[in-house]
Amino acid sequence: MNDEQPASKKPAVIRVNGSWCKRCGICVAFCPKDVLEINEGNLEVARPDDCIACMLCELRCPDFAITVEKE
């Protein structure tokens, strides 16, 4: 709708602490926008531009391993 908005503007930055993450997959399964993926045993923010900053991955992460920073 808004053509003026720069393409790089994202609602949030998702950070993963790989040494605390246990790859349980809860964040991946319940992300409403399918942003996260587990690839070769690592949690990856595969589609960061799709993130809507709903915070559900951070809230449901049992390992204190995900933070979602709203910009």
Next chain:
Amino acid sequence: MFNYLKFIRTRNFPHIWCPGCGDGIILKALIRAIDGLDISRDEAVMVSGIGCSSRTPGYVDINTLHTTHGRALPFATGVKHASPDLNVIVVTGDGDATAIGGNHYIHAARRNINLTVLLYNNYIYGMTGGQCSPTTPRGDRASTAPYGNIEPPFNTAGLAISAGASFVARADVYNVKRCEKMIRQALEKDGFSLVEILTPCPTAYGRRNRMANPVKLMEWLRDNTVPVQKWEKLSPEEREGKVRVGVLADTEKPEFTAEYRKLIERVQGE
């Protein structure tokens, strides 16, 4: 983004809980509730017994007390009695609170002492090898019930209500915002406040009950928990196999430490 770092002992991380265990989700909800009520770290005490849930005090940077199996409530009663101004939070499991500590559980509720009790209910003894607990549902499998449990489970929250607790709620870790809200209400309540929190145990419970993947257990919570308002509209058949969540009891009753203070004033005045 919530900054948990000021409330946790980072040197003990990553924590020992299994991948997909809900205990970490509860701890985070508790930290947010404590922070949201502006309770300082010095004003909060966490007391636990033995079990997976009872490892929680090792990770949280407030005053903590890790005690013996089933005895978190007596220790917490002592702390509260000595310093009624502290916010005393008990973290316990279904085995710790309703089996070995069952008597303490009903009597602390009856006494209506101002404790906030988080009862992590994962339907099993996780730490000791997946034995049946008093909350294991009928028909489910455990290491001590390889062909299915034939005993009916305790209604843990109902037990606290009938014993006299002034605030009783049930929450689950899938609906994590609601869980946080219940914990917050329990912290605010003046009296014995129980929040029973349904939490997945993929290792000891899930693996034996066709839900080894943590996501399956979270989906089970999503699909089988019913908020109290909706529960009222369901027929007995529709309630079958479902779990009611929300605030189940919220009443005003005399609180133990306040009554004790009154007693001292009365007797000393004589």
